[in-house]
Amino acid sequence: MTPTDTVRCGVFRPGEPGYAEECFSFNPNHPLEPAVVVAAETADDVAQAVRFARARSMPVAVNATSHHVVHPAREAVLVTTSRLGEVTVDVERRTARVGAGVRWQQVLDEAGKAGLAPIAGSAPAVGVVGYTLGGGLSPVLGRSLGYAADHVRRIELVTADGEQRVATPEDEPDLFWALRGGLGNFGVVTAMEFDLFPHARFHGGGLYFPGADAAAVLHAWREWAPTLPEDATTSVMLQRLPPLPALPEPLRGAFVVHLRFAFLGTPEEGERLLAPMRAAAPVVLDLVGDKPFPAIGEIHLDPTDPIPHHSGAVSLAEFGPDVVGKLLELAGPGVDCPLLGLEVRALGGALDREPSVPNAVPSRGVPFLVFGLAVGGPESRDELAGHLAHVSAELRPWALPRRLPTFLLGDDVAEDRVRAAYGAQYERLAAVKKRYDPENVFRFTHNIPPAA
Ligand SMILES: Cc1cc2nc3c(=O)[nH]c(=O)nc-3n(C[C@H](O)[C@H](O)[C@H](O)COP(=O)(O)OP(=O)(O)OC[C@H]3O[C@@H](n4cnc5c(N)ncnc54)[C@H](O)[C@@H]3O)c2cc1C
Numbered sequence: 001m002t003p004t005d006t007v008r009c010g011v012f013r014p015g016e017p018g019y020a021e022e023c024f025s026f027n028p029n030h031p032l033e034p035a036v037v038v039a040a041e042t043a044d045d046v047a048q049a050v051r052f053a054r055a056r057s058m059p060v061a062v063n064a065t066s067h068h069v070v071h072p073a074r075e076a077v078l079v080t081t082s083r084l085g086e087v088t089v090d091v092e093r094r095t096a097r098v099g100a101g102v103r104w105q106q107v108l109d110e111a112g113k114a115g116l117a118p119i120a121g122s123a124p125a126v127g128v129v130g131y132t133l134g135g136g137l138s139p140v141l142g143r144s145l146g147y148a149a150d151h152v153r154r155i156e157l158v159t160a161d162g163e164q165r166v167a168t169p170e171d172e173p174d175l176f177w178a179l180r181g182g183l184g185n186f187g188v189v190t191a192m193e194f195d196l197f198p199h200a201r202f203h204g205g206g207l208y209f210p211g212a213d214a215a216a217v218l219h220a221w222r223e224w225a226p227t228l229p230e231d232a233t234t235s236v237m238l239q240r241l242p243p244l245p246a247l248p249e250p251l252r253g254a255f256v257v258h259l260r261f262a263f264l265g266t267p268e269e270g271e272r273l274l275a276p277m278r279a280a281a282p283v284v285l286d287l288v289g290d291k292p293f294p295a296i297g298e299i300h301l302d303p304t305d306p307i308p309h310h311s312g313a314v315s316l317a318e319f320g321p322d323v324v325g326k327l328l329e330l331a332g333p334g335v336d337c338p339l340l341g342l343e344v345r346a347l348g349g350a351l352d353r354e355p356s357v358p359n360a361v362p363s364r365g366v367p368f369l370v371f372g373l374a375v376g377g378p379e380s381r382d383e384l385a386g387h388l389a390h391v392s393a394e395l396r397p398w399a400l401p402r403r404l405p406t407f408l409l410g411d412d413v414a415e416d417r418v419r420a421a422y423g424a425q426y427e428r429l430a431a432v433k434k435r436y437d438p439e440n441v442f443r444f445t446h447n448i449p450p451a452a
Contacts, residue, residue: 007038007040007044007045007048007052008041008045009038009039009040009041009042009045009083010022010037010038010039011036011037011038011039012039013035013036013037014035018037018039019037022037022039022063022078022080023063024066024306025066025069026065026066026067026069026306027066027067027069027306027307027308027309028306028307028308028377029308029309029310029377029378029381030069030070030072031069032063032066032069032072032073032078033072033073033074034061034073034074034075034076034078035058035074035075035076036077036078037077037078037079037080038052038077038078038079038080039080039082039083040079040080040081040084040100040190041083041084042084043084043156043158043164043190043191044164046079046100046158046188046190047158047162047163049077049079049188050077050079050158050159050160050162050188050441051162053076053077053441054160054161054162054441057439058075058076058077059073059075059076059077059440059442059443059444060077060078060079060160060188060441060442061073061076061078061079061442061444062078062079062080062081062100062184062188062442062444063078063079063080063081064080064081064082064100064101064127064129064130065082065103065126065127065130067123067125067126067127067130068130068406068445070408070409070444070445070446071413071443071444071445071447072444073444079188080101081101081127081129081188081190082101083101084099084100084101084102084190084191085099085101085102085106086098086099086102086191087099087102087106087107087110089110089113089114089116089196091114091116094116094196094197094198095153095193095194095195095196096110096111096118096193096194096196097191097192098128098129098191098192098193099190099191100127100129100188100189100190100192101127102127102128102129103124103125103127103128104118104120104121104123104125104126104127104128104131105124105125105294105297107120108120108124108293108294108296109294111196112200112292112293112294115198115199115200116196116197116198116200117140117141117196117197117199117200117293118148118196119136119138119141119142119145119147119148119151119194119197120138120140120141120296121136121137121138121139121148121406122139122296122297122299122300123300123302123304124294124296124297125304128192129189130183130184130406131148132148132149132180132192132194133149133179133181133182133183133184133189134149134181134404134405134406134408135147135148135149135361135363135404135405135406136149136406137345137347137351137404137406137407138233138296139235139260139262139296139299139300139345140199140202140204140233140262140264140293140299141197141199142233142347142349142350142351143231143233143347143348143349143350143351144230144231144264144349144350145197145350146350146351146353147351147355147359147361148194149180149181149355149359150180150350150355150356150359150361151194151195151355152180152192152193152194152359153193153194153195154167154192155167155168155176155179155189155191155192155193156189156191157179157186157187157188157189158187158188159175159186159187159436160187160437160439160441164190165187167179169357174435175187175432175436176357176359177357177358177359177360177428177432178360178428178429178432178433178436179360180359180360180361181359181360181361181362181405181425182360182405182448183405183445184444184445185433185437185442185443185445185448186433186436186437186442187437188442199264199293200292200293201290201291201292201293202262202263202264202290202291202293202296203262203263203265203266203267203270203271203288203289203290203291204260204261204262204263204270204288204289204291204299205260205261205287205288205291205298205299206258206259206260206261206287206288206298206299206301207258207259207274207277207278207283207286207288208250208251208256208258208283208284208286208287209257209280209281209282209283210254210255210257210281210282211238211239211240211254211255211256211332211333212333213257213280213282214238214257214332214333215324215328215332216280216281217236217257217277217280217281218257218324218327218328219321219324220276220279220280221234221236221259221277221280221344222319222320222321222323224276224277225319225346226346226348228273228346229273230348230349230350231263231264231265232261232262232263232264232265232270233260233262233263233346234259234261234262234346235259235260235300235343235344235345235346236257236258236259236260236343237258237260237341237342237343237344238255238256238327238332238339238341238343239255239256239257239258239340239341240255240337240340240341241253241254241255241256241340242340242375248285250284251284251285254284255333256285257281258301259277260299260300261273261274261277262299267289267290270288274288287301307375308375308376308377309340309373309374309375309376310373310374310380310381310384310385310410311372311373311374311388311409311410312371312385312389312391312392312409312410312411313370313371313372313403313404313407313408313412314369314370314391314392314395314399315363315366315369315370315399315400315401315402315403315404316344316366316367316368316369316370316395316398316399316400317366317367317368317398318367318368318398319344319367319368319398322397322398323395323398326394326395326398327342327344329394330342330390330391330394331391338374338376338383338384338387339373339384339387339388339391340373340374340375341372341373342371342372342391343371343372343373344369344370345368345369345370345371346367346368347363347366347367347368347369348367351363351364351366352364352365360422360425360428360429361404361405362403362404362405362421362423362425363402363404365402366400366402366403366404369407370391370395371407372388372391374387374388385410385411388410389410389411401420401421401423402420402421402422402423403420403421405421405446408421412446413446413447415447415449418446418447418448421446422448426448427451430449430451431451433448433449433450433451434450437450438450
């Protein structure tokens, strides 16, 4: 028997037409390689796929957009969710209901028609469900409203027993707590409902400075970022950009510092807030302006094409002169640094406050997040992943163990590091896992095994 006996949607095995498309990975260094793919079109398809896997003692993996593949799905049934693509915006209630395959740009555009905004991340091509289950850190709304996971109202999912369930603050409250922060450990989400907020625009974008001025810009940023109100958000990234014709001239093949800024107030007030950074060094490219909310992707300008890469992240307890000195030593001017980018995001504000319905997001109180990105295939793994590990080790004196799950990358998905990332919440997560997934069917995300 194959899943084709029970589901009406596409089922693909290795070598069959369609298998490679379903197993596409945004990061070719992390292929999926499952035993069988179920291209789900309905929640029933998902439930049948999980039952099929359970009957054969096979694990289950999920792929939405493949932006965060951390383990190959070998020997697993892979449920792909891209066809669960429905978005419904309820303007009166200010909510959106999305299917599991929806990407942020779809919600941004649909909600934007009514002047509403979701707590979307920097890359609109990222999946809504994966991002939100991992916490979800927005470069515009995070500091004023908290994590995306803090504003979820209802989650529809299939658990490891093949049952379709609904988790809300009232129904399955432990599961509702664990799902919001526990990423893919507790089931396959088929749909999710969350709040939208009345923001039609923001003032922001990016300022690019010459890499040669990195010291001046980073020192100015470390003094300036903590002075911003909660409705302003910033990050900064040292970038060694490739000589791509698609890049504008001042960025092509250049070493630059990319300052990102977003503010929910007036453009005049936004410019007043930004003035100290404009004065930090000569600006080589100015992309700051008043923008419609759905243009949120213009703040970070994250890569949109799949590319083999290695990445890593570190939570920092502070961003003082010593840390700036260390970053310059690791990636500043004159340093032979193989990373394409080294980013620092300033968190704080509502990201530090418990939401009205508590959840498992473990990064409250983490003031800064560092993210490193290196481009290269498996042949460069030792060099590039090794360099990222070196960066983490060098930042250890200022590092915090607690981490945002959407930024658990590379070696940080090892069990001991996942335990440290969740801190005091880990034991409760493992207990919820034991109740809902005692055989660890869902283990291809950063895994939280069931409590012993
Ligand atoms: C360019 C880029 C920019 C980013 N910017 C941000 C940012 O600003 N803020 C932030 O917080 N994060 C950010 N991220 C991280 C991103 O949120 C995570 O990688 C997220 O997990 C991606 O989810 P996905 O569904 O798109 O990816 P996928 O690789 O398809 O899924 C990722 C994980 O989510 C689980 N998952 C997906 N769908 C389901 C489902 N229906 N049910 C159960 N589990 C599911 C999968 O098991 C998998 O473990 C960024 C990532 C990239 C590549």
